[in-house]
Amino acid sequence: MVSIAVESAEMARAAWAAAASVPDPEVPCVTVADLGILRAVEIEDGVAVARxxxxxxxxxxxxxxxxxVEAALRDAGFEARVERVFSPAWTTEWITAEGRSKLREYGIAPPARASNSIRALFGETQVDCPRCGSSETERVSEFGSTACKALYRCATCREPFDYFKCI
Ligand SMILES: [Zn+2]
Known part of the structure; x- marks a missing residue:
């Protein structure tokens, strides 16, 4: 006999897996779980609630x-609801180790460190080239392919790259 607690834990796991597979719309090489944007998925009264x-x-x-996220949960057969959680505020520290390595493979320098400072937002941090690892890089533009990223160029390998801004 399967207890209700076990069953709902399995449902919660399945719901998490469905929601966690959603790629970030701006950086499709990483998922919302990789970025730490997806906080939790819980089953409440039979409804999958994603935070x-x-x-x-x-x-x-x-x-x-x-x-x-809502669509992914419905596709997996769940009644779904998405709630926006503002506290605690997201920082780049929430990006998982796997998310950081995926960003690097994709040619995007992952954030150097978590920060809420304005200086960091505008890229005044040490940014290493995701291709060759050189620290000889320069910021070309505050805005790369999206507003969340800045455009950098490596002085060593001469390649431009996106930097995921610290926020
Ligand atoms: Zn380089």
């Missing part, structure tokens, strides 16, 4: 992420 924390308020991807 999502926006990276920062100016990021237009937040709504797209919420819709994608």
């Amino acid at each position: 999502v924390t926006p990276t920062y308020s100016g990021c237009p991807a937040v709504l797209a992420i919420e819709l994608a």
